[in-house]
Amino acid sequence: MLIYFRFCKAMTHRIVGINFAVLLLSLSLVSFSSFGAAEVLRVGALKYGTVNWELDVIKRHGLDKKHGFQLEVLELGSPHATVVALQGGRVDLIVNDWVWVNKQKNTQRDYGYSPYSTEIGGMVVAADSGIHSFADLRGKRIGVAGGPVDKGWLLFRAYSKEKLGVDLAEISKVKYAAPPLLNHLLLNGQLDAVINYWHYNARLLGEGMRSLVSTEQLLNALGFDKKVPMLGWVFDRAQAESRRGLMNAFFAASFEAKALLARSDEEWDTIRPLLKATNDQVFVALRDAYRSGIPDALSQEDAQAIRKIYDILYPPLNQGVAAESDTPVMLRAKNSEPSKRNNNNKFDEGMFWWQFLRPQES
Secondary structure: OHHHHHHHHHHHHHHHHHHHHHHHHHHHHHHHHHHHOOEEEEEEEEOOOOHHHHHHHHHHOOHHHHOOEEEEEEEEOOHHHHHHHHHOOOOOEEEEEHHHHHHHHOOOOOEEEEEEEOOOEEEEEOOOOOOOOHHHHOOOEEEEOOOOOOHHHHHHHHHHHHHHOOOHHHHOEEEEOOHHHHHHHHHOOOOOEEEEEHHHHHHHHHOOOEEEEEHHHHHHHOOOOOOOOOEEEEEEHHHHHHOHHHHHHHHHHHHHHHHHHHHOHHHHHHHHHHHOOOOHHHHHHHHHHHHHOOOOOOOHHHHHHHHHHHHHHOOOOEOOEOOOOOOOHHHOOOOOOOOOOOOOOOOOHHHEOOOOOOOOOO
16 A cells, blocks of 8 residues: 555656646747747738739748748738728838828828839830920820829929920820720820839830830939939838837848849749730830839938929929918919918928938848
8 A cells, every 4th residue: 555655646746747847848839939930010012013023022032031020911902002001000011102101291190211112104105106305295195194193293294394384284185094094095096195103114115115204314304313212111100110120120121122133034034923024025124114213222312302302393382481282383273372371281301211221232
């Protein structure tokens, strides 16, 4: 009996010891999982949009893991859906322009902006159109993407007034439509020229159309001698400040992906299915346009240039009087009286994200 009692006691101690060891192992695994798991960063992108090209490179090469985060991509059906996803907290970043960010900041929505691309588009005409300058656009049918307040269209109107003394909208027949429809209408001879986004223009060039003037050339003519980051990564600034390291890790991965796309033709061969190119010429045009738009990290020169472009689009009606809210100068009624209310469409330099310094590439 004594031997049996000692045996039971020994087995009890052994079982307790094993259970305790299992408990310690479980706790250690939980602890390791908690501390070892990478933070998730969610990016909203159009399902068939160009942003996916870069995001694919990041995921495929494990650049998110290399920089200590986990990238999740939420594919969305429209530009408006990306904005709603950001505002609703479903995603951490989207791509948009600084005009939108500035407008949000003027309505007390604090978003940040970091360069994504210098490409926004330009004007394309048929190769045999006979249109070789702005003067040739008089009476022509011009298709415009983005509506009457699109920044590209407004810049073309500003250039026309500056150089020709006449508003392009007043001497041409303007049609606002979705980008794919504009391409279709130009290719079928139902428009004489289109002002479209860069990747739609690239498709037109690949189909034999001709560039009349790019937005970059237009800005050069207006006195800007450096490419300007017109599109950027956009994000909630307060959240970004609270996890600055994560945001900068993403920007580092983004620039690393861009560097791969800048130097490697093989990388483009891999992502070619994402481009939906109808032929080799379209594929090359898309690749080259993307490469042309790769920006540097944000600089003071960039910020100053963006401010000057803003002043072209939204100058005061007269000295000392605020511009009309949300109304580009080209759209104000002739002889309109200066607005007496406070200007809630002023330029806000607080949008710029200065915390990221692009690493030197080897």
